[in-house]
Amino acid sequence: MRALSAAPAAKPNPHGWKSWKEIPDSALPACPDPTNPLYELEQYKNIQKKRIWYQMNPHIPIYFREGAKDKALVSLYVVMLFSLLSYEYYLIITKVAV
Numbered sequence: 001m002r003a004l005s006a007a008p009a010a011k012p013n014p015h016g017w018k019s020w021k022e023i024p025d026s027a028l029p030a031c032p033d034p035t036n037p038l039y040e041l042e043q044y045k046n047i048q049k050k051r052i053w054y055q056m057n058p059h060i061p062i063y064f065r066e067g068a069k070d071k072a073l074v075s076l077y078v079v080m081l082f083s084l085l086s087y088e089y090y091l092i093i094t095k096v097a098v
Contacts, residue, residue: 020046020053027052 017023028048031039038044 017053020049023049023052 015023015027025045028045033039
């Protein structure tokens with residue numbers, strides 16, 4: 001039974017794959033730089049498989065992968081940016097007040 005939040009694919013799947021995990025490595029697009037070992041990592045291959053499965057534009061870069069580690073890092077960056085801006089405003093206000 002499908003989850004209620006799962007949306008149907010925009011186009012029918014002509015290959016019969018049941019999930020992005022079933023996409024073989026041979027179906028992935030060619031690596032832009034075959035000498036770079038990063039393109040052989042499982043994480044890179046999984047991102048490419050998800051691009052195929054969700055029919056994403058291959059020219060749109062993926063800056064953040066899903067996962068708890070990445071969500072925590074983004075939250076940390078937001079908190080750090082907010083803290084820095086608050087401190088800068090505090091310095092400006094105290095200089096003006098003096």
